Amino acid sequence: LPQLLLHSGLFPTSPSQPRIAVSVDLLGFYRALFQCSCDSVNALASALKSHYERRGFWMIT
Template identity: 60%
Template sequence: MLSQVLVHHGLLPTAPSQPCMAVSMGLLAFYWALFECSCDAIHMLASTLKTHDTR
């Protein structure tokens, strides 16, 4: 099953069956660390990713 393969490789599928996207477990851990340090974690994450992407 595709979802099991994704999880085995450290990715979390966005749907239980026939996922078309997946999120890195490392990114989720990074988001959680931001969430613990900031009440506005989603904006901080989006800003950080945008800054990183433009490099």
């Protein structure tokens, strides 16, 4: 399954039984953001949270 995800442009979050995958393009965007911002992790997390909340998905912690 991980190889199939990679061929589809997705990076698995687990090597054996991934339940979530991240777009390789998003990882490239994160890298560019990291190079420009010292707070890139917080900026990306906040942007993704807002993005998904607007679409009706809520983070449960």
